[in-house]
Amino acid sequence: MKKITLFTLLVLLAGMLFAADGRFVYPLVHVKDGDAQHITAENDQILVHNNRQLWIYTLFNPLQPRMEASYISTHKVEDVNLQGNSYIYVSSQEAGMMLAPVDSLSQYGRIYFTNTLIGDKVRREGATLYIADRYRGIDIINVGRGGSNDFLGNFSEKWGIRDFDAEYPYIYALNDFGFVMIDVSDLSYPIGLSTYYQLSDATMLVKDGDYVYIGAGQDLFVLSVRDVDNPMMISQYRLPNEIQAMKIKDKRLFLALGRGGIKILDISVANHMRDINTFYPPGAAVDVALYDDYIFVAVGKDGWVIYEYR
Secondary structure (H helix, E strand, O other): OHHHHHHHHHHHHHHHHEOOOOOEEEEEEEEOOOOEOEEEEEOOEEEEEOOOEEEEEEOOOOOOOEEEEEEEEOOOOOEEEEEOOOEEEEEEOOOOOOEEEOHHHOOOOOOOEEEEEEOOEEEEEOOEEEEEEOOOEEEEEEOOOOOOOEEEEEEOOOOOOOEEEEEOOEEEEEOOOOEEEEEOOOOOOOEEEEEEOOOOOOOEEEEEOOEEEEEEOOEEEEEEOOOOOOOEEEEEEEOOOOOOEEEEEOOEEEEEOEOOOEEEEEOOOOOOOEEEEEEOOOOOEOEEEEEOOEEEEEOEOOOEEEEEEO
């Protein structure tokens, strides 16, 4: 009987670690600095922030991420975006928001240049920065190689932007009514193309190929945008917990589900998604970021965690 019980436990443990696609999730390091509510990974750097503080780490050694700088904000930080290795764009609803470097970290060598913007969400594609504000729409700015802010245009036809993704020549956005597609082929004159308003309480989206994945509480919706004039719902998936954040890489959708951990779905066939793995970080998964073969998970007051996925 004991042998049967032991064998059953080993099978369950293997099932927790093994993904249906043959990849494993390996925990690497748990960083317990601060209250990590949001996490971004790009250019071998990790940006972690909450409403009032921003931490920047380098990933030269994934087992020992090095903190390069930290900033305290005078007002609530809404979103951040990194350009290259030195320019950081921070959005806030307060025009007077300032970022003050934490003096105790001045011993580190890397210098960052911070730019503050008015808005709720920031997305960047190349030298073009898109800043969404719930009351003003979406501003389009050319930032060049960093440091310059040349205003190009604004889209304010659809109010109440909740989340969006930019992939030239289109912007894919959620507003208070549902889904909106915007043509930005002429950056100075954005034009609304189409809408899909048969959605309830949608708060976030990510795009992959001809499909947009939309989170609304515990519901995951999939829209086909192959016909830009007629977005079409093709699938719906019910999750055990509310979706906190979503990211896509290599036809895999990574969902942060709070106490429900990180769920990985195979989206190779958009209208037939497969659940291939779920793992549980040491805390509620409130945000997730992907870079190379690593998964970064923000777990609130418990800090953040790095996993290798291969």
